[in-house]
Amino acid sequence: MALAAMYEVAWKRVAAAAITTPTSGDWVQVAFIIAATCAVSLPIGLQSKFFKWEPMKLATVIPAAMFTIIAPGFTEEAIFRAALLPHPSVNPKAFPASFSQFALTAALPLAIFVAYHLVNPDKRARAVFWDARFLALAALLGAGCTASYYVTGGSLVAAALTHWLPVNLWLFLLGGWNKVQPSEGTKKE
Template sequence: MYETAWKRVAAAAITTPTAGDWFQVACIVAATCAISLPIGLQTKFFKFEPIKLATVIPAAMFTIIAPGFTEEAIFRAALLPHPAVNPKAFPASFVEFALKAAVPLAIFVAYHLVNPDKRARSVFWDARFLALAAVLGVGCTASYYVTGGSLVAAALTHWLPVNLWLFVLGGWNKVQPPESSKKE
């Protein structure tokens, strides 16, 4: 089981999307945001709070690693079939793939409930966040599928909406302590 997971991750890491694949990924990211924005705004989970560019750049460099690549390596690459590892297990239709992805998607959403940081835990336990995480997970799964199992495509699909939430829509202030409460 572990050997198969490692083979899948390795294959996903070297799967290179075509130009057409990138177009589909861009459409998936746009659709993910188009679904998430009304949910987040209507439920007041999103609030326009852009943060300083000096904070955005280093934080965005980190978020491509975690949650971007880290979570996608686990919840998409390791747990879903990859055509290079077992071509017969990679479904021909997205509906079949979605059925195979249902359990990893549920695990992905539930994973957010396990957070040792008290301030972040209150955000990750919020039903609005969990619903948005599910939408994001579907988008990442779709990008993974349309690219034939590209870890990079799934990670970017994860990274872009997360950064929009963190740096423009109030996420940073939800998960980071305010500057005035940080200890010197």
């Protein structure tokens, strides 16, 4: 497949994912996936001491949370799920009937998603993103986002929210902000 054709398919997938609206039943499944992702990640993060209870002031949280829905939420999900995975309206024959088949399709994009975090020019953030605990948690998060994308028939919104909520819990309650931001910018409650 020529590079131009690959870009065209990726853009079609992103556009289709952007307008795919989850049903109320889909949202129940997404809520379960988010809860399961957090339930698995929380003990790993706490036991490994990657997570530390450090709630941030609401004045810091609100503007930052509004930004994190865009990046990493929608931005990363548009790339690593919507653009790289088949969408049922764009690639009906390539969208697998079973999640296990879809997981095989999603393995390479998930690996790229995790590896992407290794490329960070900021030295402080790089130290966090190169941490094996972070990479394991990123893989779990990516698997959750992939599951939400699949169960909703390719919804970018569902994948982005699945990404956004756990990231915000980490950033604003579990010490992530203090790991990736300069010290002078942190204000705990």
